[in-house]
Amino acid sequence: MNSILVLTITATLIFTSFVSAKDRNDLTAAEKEMVGHLYAKVRHHEKVTKAREAHEAAVRHYHEVLRKAMIAKKPEIEPALAKIRMNPGLLADAIWQRRNRDFLKTLDFPMGSLSNDERDRWNRAMSKLRSSPTTQTFSKGLEANRQRQAQLRKEQGQAFSNFRSKAREQLSKIDGGLQPIFEKFDQKKSSARSASDKPDTKLPHIPDLNMPEVKMPDMPMPDFDQEC
Numbered sequence: 333m334n335s336i337l338v339l340t341i342t343a344t345l346i347f348t349s350f351v352s353a354k355d356r357n358d359l360t361a362a363e364k365e366m367v368g369h370l371y372a373k374v375r376h377h378e379k380v381t382k383a384r385e386a387h388e389a390a391v392r393h394y395h396e397v398l399r400k401a402m403i404a405k406k407p408e409i410e411p412a413l414a415k416i417r418m419n420p421g422l423l424a425d426a427i428w429q430r431r432n433r434d435f436l437k438t439l440d441f442p443m444g445s446l447s448n449d450e451r452d453r454w455n456r457a458m459s460k461l462r463s464s465p466t467t468q469t470f471s472k473g474l475e476a477n478r479q480r481q482a483q484l485r486k487e488q489g490q491a492f493s494n495f496r497s498k499a500r501e502q503l504s505k506i507d508g509g510l511q512p513i514f515e516k517f518d519q520k521k522s523s524a525r526s527a528s529d530k531p532d533t534k535l536p537h538i539p540d541l542n543m544p545e546v547k548m549p550d551m552p553m554p555d556f557d558q559e560c
Contacts, residue, residue: 359367374380402409416422446454461467503510 399413402413416426500514504514
């Protein structure tokens with residue numbers, strides 16, 4: 333269970349770092365509008381077009397040099413590189429898989445020191461643990477807690493709704509002239525709901541806190557002196 337706790341804490345730290353990075357790097361609505369507008373204006377300029385062509389040529393050259401270096405180091409890699417040529421995204425996937433493994437080795441994970449046989453034995457035992465009464469009871473407790481939290485959020489939302497309704501009644505009693513303002517608010521809400529039903533309507537970007545956006549960095553040249 334200690335290893336599970338360590339994994340949970342590490343995943344939380346990684347998630348928090350992604351969210352923090354996203355908060356720091358997100359463009360404002362005005363910046364997005366300005367960047368998008370100017371990009372459309374200049375992307376076909378002669379200098380920009382030539383620079384893009386030079387960049388694409390450099391990328392092709394880089395990947396060709398990378399491919400030849402990998403084949404020279406280990407010729408049996410060629411079938412895998414053929415797959416990557418058909419689907420370049422596989423290269424990023426392979427690099428990130430290795431990078432994640434190397435990253436885990438830098439942490440204090442007991443699993444990092446295990447051999448393949450030991451890891452397989454551990455995983456078989458963990459599989460049995462997951463189906464044990466202890467784990468099932470724990471899982472049921474987590475699910476019950478999740479349902480309680482969902483119910484609390486629902487009750488909180490209803491409480492806010494009731495408050496807004498009663499506050500509107502009180503405001504109307506305080507100043508009957510506020511009714512036209514309420515009607516404008518209602519029209520605005522109705523328009524927003526109608527717009528959200530139209531697939532072609534452009535809505536402001538709202539970050540999804542549950543699925544943070546992760547920008548992949550430039551892929552580095554692998555260290556060919558290191559055994560794969």
